[in-house]
Amino acid sequence: MGTPYRLVIFDLDGTLYEFPANATNFKTTKIYGEIKSNAIKFIGLRIGVGKEAASAIWDTINAKYNGHIATGIETEYHIPRGEYLSKVWDVKAETYLKPNLKIKALLAAISKKAILSSAPKVWVDSALKALEIDKMFDYVATGSENSRKPHQAAYLKILSHFDLPPKAAIMIDDDLEFLKGAKDVGIDTVLISKRLEALPPFVDYKVSNILELRKLLL
Secondary structure, eight states: OOOOOSEEEEOSBTTTBOOOTTOSSGGGSHHHHHHHHHHHHHHIIIIIOOHHHHHHHHHHHHHHTTTOHHHHHHHHHOOOHHHHHHHHTOOOGGGTOOOOHHHHHHHHHOSSEEEEOSSOHHHHHHHHHHTTOTTSOSEEEOTTSSSOTTSHHHHHHHHHHHTOOGGGEEEEESOHHHHHHHHHTTOEEEEEOOSOOOOOTTOOEEESSGGGHHHHHO
């Protein structure tokens, strides 16, 4: 079918590749397990405490800052957020991710596309390269920037880059919080989910995997 959308904005994790069957979200993947291990080591070395104490600090920050560890570490211990992200999220994505020819073909058929990820740049760059799609996007926004989803500024920055109104774009994500952020600025939304669930009003479409987007967008 034809599409009214002149820009497709993709999330990365859980959208451009599927999580393993035993993982329900990014934080239950082996990828995040390695990231957490890196974080505890970083905290121990940077603050000067043992592994047990570093793990307790991580748990406290995770709870207090709702999973935004880098922000918590910067606020509580004055360690630059960028330093934390560049060290902790420096994971070899090729260990976990492999290219998918069908997904690459789908992306190639979409004329204008962007990435809007909450993950830091070091991981996004590594993941896109491992998936062999790092040259396929016109714009890449990551969690290393000051304007991060679900804040409206993150979505508006992408629209401004392409000089497009919200209704000319559509956002693809597996996280409802980030889709709500897109809808709040007027961008249509697609939820990627295999679960049977009632859709909230800010979700316009639902697909079980990214390849089903072909029917919607092409």
